[in-house]
Amino acid sequence: MAWAPDHLARAFRHSTRVVSVPETALEISLRAVEDQLKICGHKRDADVFELFLSQKELTEVIDLSRFKKLKYLWLHHNKLHGITFLTRNYCLTELYLNNNAIFEIEGLHSLPSLHILLLHHNELTDIDATVKELKGMLNLKSLSLYQNPLCQYNLYRLYIIYHLPGVELLDRNQVTEKERRSMVTIFNHKKAHIVQSIAFRGKVDASWNPRSPFKQKPAQRIPPDFSFANNVDKTVFDDPEDAVFVRSMKRSAMAITSLNWDTVPTREEKYLDEKGTESAQMLTITLR
Numbered sequence: 652m653a654w655a656p657d658h659l660a661r662a663f664r665h666s667t668r669v670v671s672v673p674e675t676a677l678e679i680s681l682r683a684v685e686d687q688l689k690i691c692g693h694k695r696d697a698d699v700f701e702l703f704l705s706q707k708e709l710t711e712v713i714d715l716s717r718f719k720k721l722k723y724l725w726l727h728h729n730k731l732h733g734i735t736f737l738t739r740n741y742c743l744t745e746l747y748l749n750n751n752a753i754f755e756i757e758g759l760h761s762l763p764s765l766h767i768l769l770l771h772h773n774e775l776t777d778i779d780a781t782v783k784e785l786k787g788m789l790n791l792k793s794l795s796l797y798q799n800p801l802c803q804y805n806l807y808r809l810y811i812i813y814h815l816p817g818v819e820l821l822d823r824n825q826v827t828e829k830e831r832r833s834m835v836t837i838f839n840h841k842k843a844h845i846v847q848s849i850a851f852r853g854k855v856d857a858s859w860n861p862r863s864p865f866k867q868k869p870a871q872r873i874p875p876d877f878s879f880a881n882n883v884d885k886t887v888f889d890d891p892e893d894a895v896f897v898r899s900m901k902r903s904a905m906a907i908t909s910l911n912w913d914t915v916p917t918r919e920e921k922y923l924d925e926k927g928t929e930s931a932q933m934l935t936i937t938l939r
Contacts, residue, residue, distance in 0.1 A: 676711040683707045684715075705729065705747070712736040727751070727769065734758050748773070749795065755780065760787045767793040771822070775799040778807065782814045793820040809834040907936045 701723035716739035778801040813834040
């Protein structure tokens, strides 16, 4: 059977049709980065200070260490699960990762300059791992973690404030002095005890443990050279509390002074000058 020319043409076009291969996640990320570089007109990586990669349906991101001076990075509203692509971006100060599917933040500890970090609306569940990763960020001032599973932990906010004392704005709310005092009382019993003792001018044992049983102080004994009714105490004590105890045991001297009215002239006597001009006598009785 002879083929008609139109059938041959259709068969040829079908045999030479190009089958498109779907892009990988990293290729999509690379294309998004290159598009942003073109939009901003950057020709050198050293000129890149910010990258806007939000709402790109990204599930992965290429390694961004080539941008040594990158300071601002927007990656919110994507589908990221981790952030291992940030390894050498030491100048990064603001990072927006909210509204993703991030379940761990391993790799953030290598960003010492980070000042603002938004991680709300993600899937973070391990509060201890999250705090451990953020502890090394001494410049971190603003942090958001709300709408993560870890926020369901009891005392979540005070726990974050205690472990990250440098944070000033947490979940869009300013950290107050009352919260800082509360977290010390709850999470640092030893420090709270010392602070309280200083407030009352006392001295405490640094090894205090709120769970340990009460320890009664040993009975205080009077030094052998202690003598009652001696106002001048020249004894040197090793423990100041012993000196206080000894002083409390001493009897105090009480003096009662009264006027001898027999020596006070009456008005008539003053007028007639029958008695001398001697001063009135004072009677003093000392009791110990």
